[in-house]
Amino acid sequence: MNLYVKKISIVILLISTLGITVNEKITGETIILSTGEYPPYNSESLLYKGLVPRIVTEAFRLAGVTVEYIFYPWKRAYIMSANGELDGTIQWLYSSDREADHYYSDAIMEERFVWFHLDSEPFSWVDLNDLEGLIIGAVSGYTYTEEFYNAVDENRIQVDFASTSLQNISKLQYKRIQVFLENIDIGNHLLNTHFSAQTINSITYHETPFISDNSYLLLSRINPESRRLLELFNDGLKKLKENGHYEKYIQESRQGNYIQPEVK
Helix, strand or coil, X not given: CCHHHHHHHHHHHHHHHHCCCCCCCCCCEEEXXXXXXXXXXXXXXXXXXCHHHHHXXXXXXXXXXXXXXXXXXXXXXXXXXXXXXXXXXXXXXXXXXXXXXXXEEXXXXXXXXXXXXXXXXCCCCCCHHHHCCCEEEEECCCCCCHHHHHHHHCXXXXXXXXXXXXXXXXXXXXCCCCEEEEEHHHHHHHHXXXXXXXXXXXXXXXXXXXXXXXXXXEEECCCCCHHHHHHHHHHHHHHHHHCCHHHHHHHHHHCCCCECCCCC
16 A cells, blocks of 8 residues: 555544544634523533534534533523623523624524324314313413413413423323423423323324524624634534434434433
């Protein structure tokens, strides 16, 4: 084997060993992001630190950037990023106040609130009028839409408020309610961590969301590298969606694959 061929073979071996493609950059750069507990999206107890860190890590990895995560209470997580003590923070809904402190990435997740129901009792809905006659489970303290509260006040829908979504799942099991409203990923996580396989298989959700909003990576405006990093991230996120890995990570999370054995 001549020297040139030998060098090419070594490079190919290194790329294979490190698990990177020829389109990735090897920069050795590391950034630090803050976040808070919000399973299954973010949690120190979950594999990969949760679904959103998995997506963010892989998007940056395609540009050769390593990400480390530090968990804080949410208020502190935001302030440390806004002050430039860290590179950025995940994941946040849009607000003009936050945009004054940060650059917003392309949307990481569409967080959707859907109607969970028994698989044996399917239903169709277009608007809240279609839920008349059903007993709806909701959680006290959650913020729903003005339309939802108006329908309650006008007695167009019957709502049974509970303290937690876990209570709503139990009520659904025993048919004390017919549907309940919850974030699609949080609902699946609660099922996967607190209920039997029989219960998990008996409950599904309507694909049409009642509420949806996007969440984002925020990078501090104080950091002069933030615009460059944002471009790298957005490019990596686009590639994850194009190659199918983005959707794969979401489905893995919804199936409970990121729950550590000792936690599940």
